[in-house]
Amino acid sequence: MSPSLAVDLAGLRLANPLVLASGIWGCAAETLVRAARAGAGAVTSKSCSVAPRTGHPNPTVLPWAGGLINAVGLANPGAAEERLILQEAHKSLIPLGVSLIASIFGSTPDDYAEAAELVAGAQPEILEVNISCPNVASEFGLPFALEPDAAAAVTRAVRAAYAGRVFIKLSPNAVNIVEVAAAAAEAGADGFTAVNTLGPGMLIDITARRPILSNRVGGVSGAALRPIALRCIHDVTRAIGLPVIGTGGVDSGEAAIQMIMAGASAVGVGSALLGEGDAVFSRLQREMLTIMQHEGIASLEEIRGCAHAG
């Protein structure tokens, strides 16, 4: 019998664990649907806020030796407009059996709650609450995901405003990510996406003699983030019994399996679309199946969290 890639994510059945991560491709219904057709088990939209935002000026997204660095600055058309995009996407995603994850953010707990209410109409399978973007600190101060109390406050507000599944997006930059996750769990989270980008980091161009990103600093993603992400997922899932979408530097079937072994229920893929586009989803599926066959793994459930032992 050939191994199965199907997973359960907070009661949702995904045909495979691969999830298009927020902010990659997901500004339009058409690109979300395209990622779904290409083999994503679920797709996440770009984070939206109540008010539209133009984001930071370019340069905002750059490839470097270890992956990507970005300070898009949460450009989005606003949650009301985003609802229309999500509704359009959802229509095409339902027949494909691919789940829709809607990402929101805000500047205060109430702001988050309002964004949640605005996108609720699109009935996404999961609402992802981005409390961990490192690229808007000059505007909003430190991300809520760095502090257990702040994370709990946002979770509580969204929980009160929204009836569906709420996933909190955690930061790899928290000094104690388990405490943050525990506070959010206590406040009503149904699961987590772990993790958002690392840092922030800075690139300097030595001929220009200045930071490259217009925002000076940006979040680090891709391969450089992977070991940090694995530790975060390992620690959070070992401590807390909620499902996690393990995200950060997944660019191979091997890395996806590592995420599951660390305890993830599903696996986010973002920076790996660089170069390869949505072909990454079928490649990762193939590579995962090859590994499972070789290692005698019939289902991902069998190995989920196996790295906790020992």
Next chain:
Amino acid sequence: MSPSLAVDLAGLRLANPLVLASGIWGCAAETLVRAARAGAGAVTSKSCSVAPRTGHPNPTVLPWAGGLINAVGLANPGAAEERLILQEAHKSLIPLGVSLIASIFGSTPDDYAEAAELVAGAQPEILEVNISCPNVASEFGLPFALEPDAAAAVTRAVRAAYAGRVFIKLSPNAVNIVEVAAAAAEAGADGFTAVNTLGPGMLIDITARRPILSNRVGGVSGAALRPIALRCIHDVTRAIGLPVIGTGGVDSGEAAIQMIMAGASAVGVGSALLGEGDAVFSRLQREMLTIMQHEGIASLEEIRGCAHAG
């Protein structure tokens, strides 16, 4: 006129800014001296504590796609024995004109002070206080470098016990590294080494189905750390007028120049010895000179911190 690599580091003149980072090679007098002969402007010894430590069992140091990950666990022969190593090294370093940086750590402020007193006899040019090792958390709790008050307490204790230059080694994992540095500066630090390893991170072997490091997690160094290190150095030097040894992922003359532009007075080199050994020091010197010639930079002082502007 050919450009000069000489720098001033807290009143010390280094023939070039490259500093062998702590924990790389530096367990023996002979290897410290070898790095100096190969072209380091200063060399840092492996961190030592009052009591000897055997460190963690293997695997402890692993190469991965983004650099190294390590959880040596601060293996060292104890500060009294280390003093002898430092003395022996110092004898050979003085005629070479290469400065000696002695690294210490401890479990309490008093412990740090005692280690400082023990190595003081070797009269290192700089005492580096490692308050930022992420690999001994299970033993010691979170590093002092994550909290301004904790960092200040260690700095104060060492300052009271030791008359020479005290550099505090900062962590890239602090939520607000500037606050930590400011507290240490206030408590009497003469400068900083920024940064220690990132994370910690985790590697998982999918066939073994477990974390690879015996300590499960370890500090991430090398290229993956570079953008984070640059941001830390930029932020600390922009806010605080003390010299910084910029460390993290420097593996080219370009990266060394980036560190100086971010505000560093000297540049630590650790993981880049992988593969190339101490030949890295002459290569980086050559590459820096080529860049300086090409960009019309006569001295490093000319470009130090130039990325702060704009």
Next chain:
Amino acid sequence: MLDNIYQVMRVTERIPEGKCGATLVLDGELPCQAGQFVMVWLPGVEERPFTLVNDTPVTLTVAAIGPLTRALAGLEVGARVWLRGPYGHGFPPPGRRLLVLGGGSGIASLALLARRALAEGAEVRTYIGARTTDLLMLPWYPHWSTLTLTTDDGSQGIHGNVLQAAAEQFAWADGIYACGPEPMLAALARSRRSDWPPCWINLERVMRCGIGVCGSCHCGSHLVCADGPVFNLEQVTAELLAPPH
């Protein structure tokens, strides 16, 4: 590991383009397919996509319409420009009879195609349109083979638009290559007849990453930076004809 994100080049020659902007010849090379683009950064200003008008030496034609393009078009000889790329997919190898249709600065993306086709012995018939004479770009380019200019106000060349002027050439060509304002491309899509040869167009969108990650350049489900900027007209007809939302 070097990041090597940007290559820095210096302007060696600046050719004014009427009131529109300028063509900049730089002192570096970036081997590319005709139709590929680079992201061009001026520190402290902005970073935007620009077609490679030539790759050896790198040549850019810039229509000064905003902060970056005004700064670029005003650069003196010796000034520095930062580039990353080339990115995207260019034109497929052309046939023997190319009909080249350009409106505004779009014409820049067809220049290298024409130059190479001409060098291979193909015939190129080029139509360039603009609102007025002052806004014509690259009319001096030596590789258009035969060139017809059009202006909306009749101040130079044929009075009218490029599609009207070129109407009779559609049967002659074995490939149509178009770039310009989206209404022009939409008009092309609307008038497309089944007996035309293959039509290739070059789309423009606001870009952030330029490398297929951020999604900001999407046109329907296509990413202009990674799937294009060159598309077969059929691929994007639906998007060109859809009402903007």
Next chain:
Amino acid sequence: MLDNIYQVMRVTERIPEGKCGATLVLDGELPCQAGQFVMVWLPGVEERPFTLVNDTPVTLTVAAIGPLTRALAGLEVGARVWLRGPYGHGFPPPGRRLLVLGGGSGIASLALLARRALAEGAEVRTYIGARTTDLLMLPWYPHWSTLTLTTDDGSQGIHGNVLQAAAEQFAWADGIYACGPEPMLAALARSRRSDWPPCWINLERVMRCGIGVCGSCHCGSHLVCADGPVFNLEQVTAELLAPPH
């Protein structure tokens, strides 16, 4: 980017080595120079350096002296072993007359050298010593050409140590290759005469990284993992003769 830190191999054959341990033949290949080593990891146990006794298929000879080596030596056919490497620098190309001197498990590092030299038509005279018969390793190895065993207690072969037994061969050889306990290597360094052929020795140190970073394997200013493990005797004579500190 794959990390590909370890290769996993399975034991296909296990050859007992007296009371000492075992030789394990694995189902993989790791092309190497004779004298190079791998870091071998058994999850949950330890990771240590081991010489490649053969590279195709990978073969390890293990003296069971501690946790990892006992676990390794006890592995059944089919069990898995994790390896990274090969690391370090091996022996330079040998001449025509090799004198091979091994004490204890050190002999493992000379096996591939002897095998390849023999295949090239060289003559190999091997002396293996141990405290007692039970502790002799690789005495069965078919590529020693001529083999002389010595035991400290005379229980097998010549009574005495390897250096004494091989004394007359030093003039015959055009290269001396030695590995074994450090006192044996120090004795070799002390008795070194200027008319001997070049002497190559294989050092052992406790290793963490195996790749020249951590410094734990240093021997004086040399790093055994990155500069060695094979050294010319002259390079390390001072360190071998220095009192331990």
